[in-house]
Amino acid sequence: MENTLAQDTKGKYFIKTFGCQMNMHDTDRMASLLVTEGYNPAEQIEDADLVIFNSCSIRDKSEQKAYSSMGLLKKDGKKKNPNLKIGFAGCVAQQDKKEVFQGAPHLDFVMGTDSIDQLPEILYRLNHGEEKIMQVGFDPSNDYSIETKVLPGKSTAFVNIMKGCDNFCTYCIVPFTRGREKSRRLEEIVQDVKRLALLGIVEITLLGQNVNSYGKSLGGKKVGQTFPALLIALQKMADEMEANGTTHPRGEGGRPKGIQRIRYTTSHPKDFDEEMIDCHANLNRLVPHLHLPVQSGSPTVLKKMKRYVPIELYKARLAELRRRVPGIAITTDLIVGFPTETEEDFEQTLDLVKQVEFDSLYAYMYSARPGTAALSLGDPILDQEKKRRHAILSEVQAEIQARKNTEQVGKVEEVLCEGESKTNANLATGRTAGWRIVNFSLEGSDLKPSQLEGRILPVKITDANTYALKGELSLL
Ligand code: SF4
Structure with a gap:
């Protein structure tokens, strides 16, 4: 920190x-x-x-x-x-x-x-x-009202839109450690983000354990408090600020740049529907990146996890999203070694990974957590076996990821600069709208990486590996 x-x-x-x-x-x-x-x-x-x-x-x-x-x-x-x-x-x-x-x-x-x-x-x-x-008590009221805090000089901010979770996936401790779901009012969030824009924030990440159920504690659809409604309201607010001259897309004339990128995490496959696909297709400030944790490719395991969504439906929605938003990056989370996971279940996960071709994924080895429903299933899969499955999955994904990253070479990407690269002080580092890491040189410029922090810059991608892209600043 x-x-x-x-x-x-x-x-x-x-x-x-x-x-x-x-x-x-x-x-x-x-x-x-x-x-x-x-x-x-x-x-x-x-x-x-x-x-x-x-x-x-x-x-x-x-x-x-x-x-x-x-x-x-x-x-x-x-x-x-x-x-x-x-x-x-x-x-x-x-x-x-x-x-x-x-x-x-x-x-x-x-x-x-x-x-x-x-x-x-x-x-x-x-x-x-x-x-x-x-x-350590939980606030017993149904209200959730806060103002987002950011430290001076920051260009990105996390904005809590809700807290807690009511899903009780059988392996997950979050509903016990973060309590039941409560949402902030849509109007409060919009005002909060407007204030952040005037403070110089250009990218926000809307945070919730399951953002798609945002607004349910407030009355949901009936009262216009839904996640798609929130995304639309934020886009509208940012458009209006720009149109009214309160902000400027490049930060010229001493005005802040305004909200250029809207991210969110995390989403649940059961709730990722047509309306969400419409949001991605229609809202240009919503980044072309979806993190949609599926956790397993096996219907049997998904039922045991209490996360059942037909795998065919999951794949169909992602295919539709890719059709409507070409180039969108799709990432996921997977758990290997869930107590009932057989070799066949694991193979189904591998098949899903090969078919969807995620842009990246986080694979975790199952860990039994106190108080969760899955605890009663024991933890019969040995660590050694979990590690074996994890290694196979990582290898399959690494090949896909390296290929997908290589496809970026030659493109010019908008990169939000985070300052100096951790491994090479001569390079700047940042993320594309699709969440890819780019390390890039500033040749031809007198500026240092730290001076570009918070700026969205065009970067020509010149090389790629499994985990990151390399590039050079295209122009300033
Ligand atoms: S995995 Fe996510 S959706 Fe499921 S209980 Fe945990 S926080 Fe909620």
Whole structure:
């Protein structure tokens, strides 16, 4: 977590984040609250007066990682800095509650996923003598109203449109760690994004565990609170801002560029319908990228996961989407080694991957989670077998992905620059609208990669491998 505000402060903070975009967004929110409170970011954990571990419990491994990271401060963290305060947040905190304190005498507070906005109050209480604070309740009201926080200088923002999930897929812990589904009002989100546009944000990612069921807690279709309605309203708002001269597509005349790209994550195959395909075909600010986690290609496994959608329907919808939005990137998530997965089930997953030809995918090995329905099925597939299936799947996908990336060579892509490449300081890095990573040179320009952060630039693609594209700046 890095930012650059410097003020007279209460101290320095460091947040170590594990897990998904939802957690990264929660970290941004905590950071923003802390900056408002007068804290400054620390470059490294050793320099901080406040350390928060934002944990993830989606898999046993990620949970253990969060616990062991926190354990590293146990021995001498407070010896070195007697003022040090340590907090444990996120899904593991929500799941394990006061158990987190066991064996962690150095820990000052445990903060659940629905308590982030109470962080300043928790710190106030700690600074006034309270010890071992546990804040893990869910907000019982049906309302969900927030303002998106962004740190100064940012060009992208995550916008929570809803929280929680009512789907209860049998392997998933999220409904237990994030609670039941609640949506923010459409009008509030549009106003929030308008404000972000004026702050210089050019790309937003609408976040929800299942964005397609956005609005159900508010009355849904009957009252015009649906996900397609939200996408249309955001496009309209961004178009109007541009038409009224409030923003400018290239940021000229001192005006911000406005919202150029709208992303969303995550979607559920059962809800990805014709209306969503229409949105992708008709809304030019909605990026040509769909992340649609299918989890398995086997109908038997999908039924056991409580995620049954006919595979033929899934494929037909993706084919229709590709017909209406040529070149759209389609990505997915897959789980291998679900307790009942046979070799034949796994083969069906491989067939699906070969037929759909995803632009990229995230493959996970099944991990049994406490409290979930799948726990009763045991975890009979040995790690070694899970690893074997994972390796086969990765190999099949790598071949498809390398080929699809190579097809990009010669094209000029619009790349939102994220600054310097992590592996080569002479190269800039960024993402295409279709979510491909591009590392590109700035030959012929005096600018440094860091100066281009937040700009959308034309980049000629010159080379590709399985994971990224290479290119050169086309013009400035
Ligand atoms: S849709 Fe299923 S996998 Fe996604 S968060 Fe909800 S329960 Fe978990």
